[in-house]
Amino acid sequence: xxxxxxxxxxxxxxxxxxxTITCRASQxxxxxxxxxxxxxxxxxxxxxYKASSLVSGVPSRFSGSGSGTDFTLSISSLQxxxxxxxxxxxxxxxSRNFGQGTKVEIK
Amino acid sequence: QVQLQQxxxxxxxxxxxxxxxxxxxxxxxxxxxxxxxxxRQSPSRGLEWLGRTYYRSRWYHEYAxxxxxxxxxxxxxxxxxxxxxxxxxxxxxxxxxxCARDGFCSNFACSFDYWxxxxxxxxxx
Numbered sequence: 001x002x003x004x005x006x007x008x009x010x011x012x013x014x015x016x017x018x019x020t021i022t023c024r025a026s027q028x029x030x031x032x033x034x035x036x037x038x039x040x041x042x043x044x045x046x047x048x049y050k051a052s053s054l055v056s057g058v059p060s061r062f063s064g065s066g067s068g069t070d071f072t073l074s075i076s077s078l079q080x081x082x083x084x085x086x087x088x089x090x091x092x093x094x095s096r097n098f099g100q101g102t103k104v105e106i107k
Numbered sequence: 108q109v110q111l112q113q114x115x116x117x118x119x120x121x122x123x124x125x126x127x128x129x130x131x132x133x134x135x136x137x138x139x140x141x142x143x144x145x146x147r148q149s150p151s152r153g154l155e156w157l158g159r160t161y162y163r164s165r166w167y168h169e170y171a172x173x174x175x176x177x178x179x180x181x182x183x184x185x186x187x188x189x190x191x192x193x194x195x196x197x198x199x200x201x202x203x204x205x206c207a208r209d210g211f212c213s214n215f216a217c218s219f220d221y222w223x224x225x226x227x228x229x230x231x232x
Contacts, residue, residue, distance in 0.1 A: 032213040092213055
């Protein structure tokens with residue numbers, strides 16, 4: 001199984017900050033990676049697919065990069081609506097594993 | 108707009124069967140271009156894909172190795188929905204269960220673009 005490791009586990013930031021979340025795969029997944037945002041009591045919402053492609057309707061302050069084993073999700077200027085937990089998910093292999101999540105908190 | 112509406116019991120006794128249904132609107136369970144998944148989330152296991160069903164001239168079913176011996180996912184074309192059955196449950200199966208549609212795909216697997224609202228199922232006597 002491909003393991004997905006995210007860091008940091010928790011991130012404290014202020015409105016307007018640029019934040020970056022890292023996701024590392026235990027083996028190469030090419031660029032078959034998605035990022036999700038989840039708020040308490042809600043289902044995850046897909047933000048980015050194929051590592052860097054923005055889903056229609058998602059604000060352009062979200063961006064993704066990376067390929068192979070190392071990936072990042074960046075938020076260029078954090079907004080109040082962005083405080084949430086973010087997950088990466090690989091879809092290069094049958095197991096479709098998710099990372100353990102990064103919680104973005106208000107500083 | 109695709110919407111997925113989940114239903115089913117919130118409390119299941121140990122060794123019994125967990126059963127959930129996901130009703131689809133805005134798409135078809137028999138679509139030839141997507142698949143229909145069950146995913147669960149718990150503090151101990153995180154987000155875990157359980158399996159999917161899809162139609163490509165015939166019905167296919169794929170299951171995660173961790174639950175393969177206990178799981179069945181079935182389509183219901185008359186009601187345009189699909190179901191999850193998980194047998195012989197233990198407290199470790201306590202989780203929020205989601206249904207979801209395949210989104211963007213590689214040659215091997217997919218991300219998930221539409222999700223149900225989630226149901227917390229507790230396994231307890």
